[in-house]
Each structure stands twice: as C-alpha cells, then as structure tokens.
Amino acid sequence: MPKQPINVVLNGKPVTLEVEPRTTLLRALREFGVTSVKRGCEEGECGTCTVLLDGKLQKSCMVLAVEAEGRKVVTSEGLLGPDGELHPVQKAFVEEGAIQCGFCTPGMVLAAVDLLNRHPDPTDEQIKEGLSGNLCRCTGYVSIIRAVHKAAAMLKERR
Amino acid sequence: MLAFEMERPASLKEAFEILSRSGPDTAVKAGGTDLLVWMKKNLVHPELIVDLSLIEELKGISFDPSGGLVIGALATVNEVAEHPQVGKFYPALMDAALSHSDFVMRNKATVVGNLCSAVPSGDMIAPCCVYEGVMHLVGPAGRRKVPVMEFITGPRKNVLQKGEIVKSVELPLPKGHSAGCYLKLGRRNALDLAQVGVACVITDGPGEREYRLSFGAVTPRPVRAKVAEDLLRGVVSPDESLLDKVAEAAMACVDPITDVRASREYRISMVGELTKKALRKCLERF
Numbered sequence: 001m002p003k004q005p006i007n008v009v010l011n012g013k014p015v016t017l018e019v020e021p022r023t024t025l026l027r028a029l030r031e032f033g034v035t036s037v038k039r040g041c042e043e044g045e046c047g048t049c050t051v052l053l054d055g056k057l058q059k060s061c062m063v064l065a066v067e068a069e070g071r072k073v074v075t076s077e078g079l080l081g082p083d084g085e086l087h088p089v090q091k092a093f094v095e096e097g098a099i100q101c102g103f104c105t106p107g108m109v110l111a112a113v114d115l116l117n118r119h120p121d122p123t124d125e126q127i128k129e130g131l132s133g134n135l136c137r138c139t140g141y142v143s144i145i146r147a148v149h150k151a152a153a154m155l156k157e158r159r
Numbered sequence: 160m161l162a163f164e165m166e167r168p169a170s171l172k173e174a175f176e177i178l179s180r181s182g183p184d185t186a187v188k189a190g191g192t193d194l195l196v197w198m199k200k201n202l203v204h205p206e207l208i209v210d211l212s213l214i215e216e217l218k219g220i221s222f223d224p225s226g227g228l229v230i231g232a233l234a235t236v237n238e239v240a241e242h243p244q245v246g247k248f249y250p251a252l253m254d255a256a257l258s259h260s261d262f263v264m265r266n267k268a269t270v271v272g273n274l275c276s277a278v279p280s281g282d283m284i285a286p287c288c289v290y291e292g293v294m295h296l297v298g299p300a301g302r303r304k305v306p307v308m309e310f311i312t313g314p315r316k317n318v319l320q321k322g323e324i325v326k327s328v329e330l331p332l333p334k335g336h337s338a339g340c341y342l343k344l345g346r347r348n349a350l351d352l353a354q355v356g357v358a359c360v361i362t363d364g365p366g367e368r369e370y371r372l373s374f375g376a377v378t379p380r381p382v383r384a385k386v387a388e389d390l391l392r393g394v395v396s397p398d399e400s401l402l403d404k405v406a407e408a409a410m411a412c413v414d415p416i417t418d419v420r421a422s423r424e425y426r427i428s429m430v431g432e433l434t435k436k437a438l439r440k441c442l443e444r445f
Contacts, residue, residue, distance in 0.1 A: 001162040021165035021208070024195075043196050044264055045350060057263045062192050066165060067212060111263065132349035133263030 006069045010034070011078030019065040025051065025058075028065035029075065036076040036106040040135075047134035050107035051075050057114045059133065076106035079113065088158065089113050092151035093144070100138035108134045112148050121152055160198050167210045171217070171324065174209060175299050178322040181207050187324060188212070189233055192260075192268040193276040217326060220245075227331040229295075232324070236265040236273070236283075248332055250444065251339030251358045252286040258343040259283070261350045271325050277311040280376035284311065285358035286341050288373035288381045290330040298323035308381045337362040338445040342437045343375070344429055346420070352376070354421040355429045359437035361445055367393040372434060377415035377426050384409045387434070402438060406431035 003018040010032075017028045026049040029037045040048035042061045049060040052074035079087035086094070089112045099105050108131065115122060115130030122130065127148045128141075136144060168174040178185065186205035188194050189212065197203045211217055217232040222244040230239060239245055240256035259265055259273070259282045273283035274294065284307065292307040299322050307328065310317050319325070333339075339360040345351035356375025361368065370391040372384040387408035391397055397405070415426035 001164075020162065022160045022162050024160075043199060044192055044260075047261075047263060050263060056266045058266055059263055062190075062195055062264070062267050064165070064191065064195075064210070066167070067210065128348075130262055133261035135350075 004066070006066055008068050008070070009072045011074055017065060021064065021066060023065045024061050025053075025063040025065045025068050025073070026060040028068075029060060029073070034075050034077065038103055038106065040103070045135070046104075047107045047111065048104055050110050050134060052078075052110055052114065057111060057133070074110070076109055079109065087113065088154040089116065089148070089151040092147040092154060096143050096147035096150055098139060098143040098147035104134055104136045104138075108136060108144060112144075112151060115148065116152055116155060120156065122148065160195075161201075161204055163198075163205050163208055165208045165210060167213050169213050169215075171214060171297060171326075174211060174214060174324060175322060177209055178324075179299055181209070183321075185209060189217075189272040189275075190235065190267045190269045191272075192264055193272065193278070211324065217324075222248075224332060227329055228290075229327050229329045230270050231327050232269065232271040234270055236260075236268050236270055237262070239270050240265065248337070249286070249290060249330060249339065251289055251341045251360055252283075252330070254339075254341035255282045255286040255343070255356070255358065258341065258345075258353075258356075264350075271328055274307060274310065274328060275317055275319070275325055277313070277315050277317050279314055279379060280352040280356070282341070282343065282353060282356060282375060284381050285356050285373040285375040286339075287328060287330065288383060289339065289358045289360040289371040290333070291371075292328050292330045294328050295326045296323050297326045302326075308383065311381050313379050333360060333362040334365055335363040336445070338441045340437055340440045340444065342433050342440070344433060352420060355415075355426050355433055357430065357433040357437045359434075359441045361438075361441045368395055370438070372409060372437075374409070374413055374430060377413040377430055379414065382412055384412050384434070386412065391438075396442065397438065402435045405438065406434050409434040 001020045005016045019028045038048035040046035044059050044062045051060045054071050111134050119126045166177045184206040187209050219231045220234045221229045236256045236259050246253050270283050273281045287307045294305045294310045296303050341358045343353045344355045353376040358373045360371040387405045410431045415423050417423045
C-alpha cells in the first residue's frame, strides 16, 4: 500500500508524516521519532500510547494516522516549558516517586494534565476516574495519586 | 493489521456513492474502537474502510422535550455522559456511559457504534432498550426507523443492509416523572466488559406506574423482562416478596453463556440479585 503524506501540528510545530491507511497514529509518531508515545497493548487497554488530539485525550493506537490530518497532537515532550523545564505535573511525578519503570509515565502525565484542566482541585475519586484508562504495573498508583495532588497545588500557586 | 484502503467522505451523499460501488469486504467506521481491535485480532479483514468521522450530519446530540434525545452516529460516549439533559432525564444511559471502558476510550467510542457492534456485553444496549430507543437508518433507498430491540439480531449482527448507515438513535422522553439506573457487574471498576448489566426505568407516565427492565451480557439479542415488568405494573412500592418474584421472572428471560468472565449459572443468579438492587436504587432516586 503506498504511503501518503498527512499534515499535523505536533507539539506546536507543523510536520508531515508519511503513512499508510492502516498506520495508527501511535506507529506514525514513533516512526517519526516521538518515542515518549509507548507501544503497549495496541488494543486500547493500557493507555501507554495516550496523546492529546485537538485537546482531548486519545489512545493513539485507536486512532488511524489519517484521522489526525490537520489536527493538533500533543505528547509528553510538548508539555515542557520554553527552556526545557518540566511541566509541574512531570515535576510532581519525579518528586513523589510516581515513576518506577517509567513506561506508563508519558501517558499517565498527559492524563493527569487533562484531569487537572477539568478538575483543578481533584478528589481521590476524580483522580482514579481520570486516570482509569492508564495502567501502571509498578507503583500501585498510590504515589501517582499523591503526585497529582502535588501537581494541583503547584499549578494553583502558579496561577 | 492487514493492509486496507480508506475513504473519508465529507457528506452522507458522498458516503452512499462510495458504498454503492464498494465490494462485500467493506467496513463502515465511526470511532473505530471495536473495528480496530477486531482487525488486529484478525476477526475481520476489510479491504475498504469508509470512515464516517468527517460527516457533519452525523455529529452532535439534540434534545427536544416533545420528542426526546437524538444521539448522532458520531457522538462519543463522553459527549453523551456530559450532556446535561442526559443526566437529568436519562440517568440509566448516563450510568451506563460512565461504566463503559475508561475515560480516554470514551473520547473515541460512540454510543451508536456500540449498538451497531451488537456485542451482547455492549453497555449502551440495555439502557437504549429501557428508553425504547429507535435507530434512524439512511440508505440509497431512503430512510427507515428500527427499534433498538429489533435492530440487533444476534451477537455482532444487525439489520443494516449493504449501503445503509445509522444516522442516529432517538430515545423518547419518558412520560411523567421518572427515574432510572444501570448496574454493571464487572471484575474491576474500569476497562472491563460486563458480566451482567441491568438497566431499569420507572415512570409515572399518564397512567399507572410503569417499570422497564433490560439486561446486558446475558442474552444474545436485546431483551425486555416483560413478565417481571407486568408483575410490577401499578405497584408504587414493591415489597420483598414481590421483588423476589420479579427476580425469578427476570432470571427466566435471560440466556447467558459461560466464558472467561463468568459462568452461565453465576450470571443468571446475579441477574436476580442486580434486578432487585436496580429496582431499589431507582425507587430511591424517584
């Protein structure tokens, strides 16, 4: 199957990806070198391939790359500040030990950013619901929930 | 995933043109969260996928008190769950939407797609049955309306003819004061298929109190527990002995399978328990 070019705005920069109809957004991004988007189950279960597509969380293994034509994609790399400093959510994950093997982290961080946009001061239940699509097999989630609370406080201070 | 070709029509007219000249191995896609998984697991091998996701006529949710709720084919499960009128007038649908997969998948999966996939554990089926949903189909030969109960003819089977597309599902507004709920039994709170789902609606309608019950994951085709509903008709607050009889009647109208998630016997027994629990919860919410 011949490849076709698609145009997306990746972390604020317009780029062209060469894809087949069957290429998922996950595979297209990884082939382009965006390795924070992890290939886990590729069945929409694990959430390691989570991205923000036009501001909404999506599992990129469930999106065909051609569906992203003309749309904005944000990955974990896109959360960094202008001088490369970590986003408060990323910082909180590091400080609270919410990262162990790190495989789920990029997706988990994006889900946490989206959650905090919707609920700036979330309850434990809201955090669990917001992160329900992202599996972590290391932490038992306790440190992740702690990190999200910490990030919420950091973001509040910044406002 | 095997290779396929893809078309992305911008209008229904364009979609019908593509579908009229397409071969038998054509799949129509809205969210695609079932289709992509089935393709990956080699259950289906479409040569052509017609992606409906750009068609404006299929987007959105509308509510009209005289008619009801119209959910466009592209409305995602989250869009439905977040719609203010769904929470107010269709609580069983809202419960079911929030029990579906997980928060991220609900940004992609569509309510109509869940009905079209017709997997018996589909969380949208039972609530759409208790709200007496009607599918609006459009095709080259015109339009037709099919109740959800008749739209699904078996596991992964529906009445769609070649070239036909579901435009929306319409849920009439329950008449009079009403309450509803959907209870789902799974092994975990998110990302799980139902072992048993029970949808319940109570309305005070124009006449006497009416009860509606439907089940998920325990019947090959959608079912309403007519005998159980008749036992309850007109009863304002059912006592325990009536609830026991209703539970028996509910268990008699399901026909579950044994699979990796639960045995047939367990599912039948849980239909009885969850029916009672759903009725109690609805009466509490009433």
